Amino acid sequence: MASFRRVTPPAVEPVALEELRAFLRVSHEAEDGLIARLGRAAAERVCEETGRALTAETWRMAADVEEGRPKGAFRAFALRRPPYLNFVEARVAKDDGTSAALALERVRVDADGNAVWLRLDGLMADARVWRPVEVVWRCGVEAAADVPEALRTAVMLLTAAAYERRDAMGAPVAALPDEVAALIAPFREVRL
Numbered sequence: 055m056a057s058f059r060r061v062t063p064p065a066v067e068p069v070a071l072e073e074l075r076a077f078l079r080v081s082h083e084a085e086d087g088l089i090a091r092l093g094r095a096a097a098e099r100v101c102e103e104t105g106r107a108l109t110a111e112t113w114r115m116a117a118d119v120e121e122g123r124p125k126g127a128f129r130a131f132a133l134r135r136p137p138y139l140n141f142v143e144a145r146v147a148k149d150d151g152t153s154a155a156l157a158l159e160r161v162r163v164d165a166d167g168n169a170v171w172l173r174l175d176g177l178m179a180d181a182r183v184w185r186p187v188e189v190v191w192r193c194g195v196e197a198a199a200d201v202p203e204a205l206r207t208a209v210m211l212l213t214a215a216a217y218e219r220r221d222a223m224g225a226p227v228a229a230l231p232d233e234v235a236a237l238i239a240p241f242r243e244v245r246l
Contacts, residue, residue, distance in 0.1 A: 055117070055118050056115050056116065056117040056118075056131055056132075057115070057116050057117075058113060058114070058115050058134045059113070059114050059116075060111060060112070060113055060114075061112040061113060061114050061190065062111055062112035063111055064097075064107070064108065064109040064110060064111045064194065065109070065110065066109045066110070066197070066198050067090075067093060067094065067097060067109065067198065068097050068100075068108040068109055068198050068201040068205065068206055068209055069093055069097070069198065069206050069209045069210055069213070070198065071086060071089060071090050071093065073210070074089050074090075074092075074093045074210060074213050075089060077210045077213070077214060078213070078214055078217055088217075088220065089213070089217065092213045092216045092217055092220070093209065093213045095212075095216065096208075096209045096210075096212035096213040096216065097209050099212055099230075100205055100208050100209050100212065100238060101135070103230065103238055103242070104205070104238050104241045104242050104243060105134070105135065105136075105242065105243030106135060106136055106137070106194075106205075106241055106243060107135035107136070107137070107193040107194030107195075108194055108195070108201050108205060108209075109194045109195060109196075109197075109198055109201065110139060110192055110193070110194040110195065110196050111135070111192070111193060111194050112142060112190060112191070112192050112193075113134055113135055113190070113191060113192075113193060114188065114189070114190045115131060115133075115134070115170075115188065115189045115190075115191075116186070116187075116188045117131060117186060117187050117188075118186050130169050130170065130171045130172075131169065131170050131172075131187075131189070132168060132169055133163065133167065133168055133169060133170050133191065133193070134193075135193040135194070136166075136167050136168055136193060136243065137167050137193060137194065137195065138163050138167035138168075138191060138192075138193055139191070139192040139193055139194065139195075139196070140191065140192050141158050141161050141163075141170075141189065141190070141191045141192075142190040142191060142192060143155065143158075143188075143189070143190040144156040144158065144160070144161045144172060144187070144188070144189045144190070145187065145188045145189075146172070146186070146187050146188075147186040147187070153188070156172060160172060160173040161173075161189065168243075170189055170191070172187055172189070202241065204237040204238070204240070204241070205237070205238060205241060207237055208234045208237040208238050211231060211233060211234050211237070212230075212231075212234055215231055215234075
């Protein structure tokens with residue numbers, strides 16, 4: 055069983071405050087705090103709906119021992135939040151309760167950037183033993199300008215919808231507006 059946790063949130067928003075203000079046709083700065091919060095919430099919603107990271111963030115996956123599962127020199131896990139940028143760290147449990155760092159050359163991602171493969175052979179006396187592992191990676195894109203325009207537009211539309219109903223901020227929006235759903239549909243992560 056694998057668990058996932060975001061270690062570092064995005065440092066850059068996919069849509070800058072100035073762009074959001076212009077999209078909302080707000081010419082003053084009095085509501086910048088509110089607009090920034092709504093923009094962050096909209097970006098988080100797009101991330102959750104698509105399963106993707108928009109701008110660079112860091113995630114950690116920890117996978118426990120799974121008895122009865124076929125063992126081998128390679129282990130594979132689905133990555134969360136594509137697109138993949140780079141690995142930060144990988145560790146595998148040792149018999150004495152400590153862990154050993156895997157050289158990052160032993161960690162690979164598939165061609166689509168959706169799965170991580172860990173090569174364990176030659177690392178320990180018995181690489182065929184199923185051991186807990188931990189992987190830390192960065193995902194998303196480095197610059198907001200590299201976020202697909204459809205996803206940036208979805209963030210702006212969701213921000214506008216929330217801004218228009220800001221008096222009811224405590225009430226969650228159950229369904230995505232149709233135009234937002236259409237924009238993000240091609241980017242949704244498909245899990246089997």
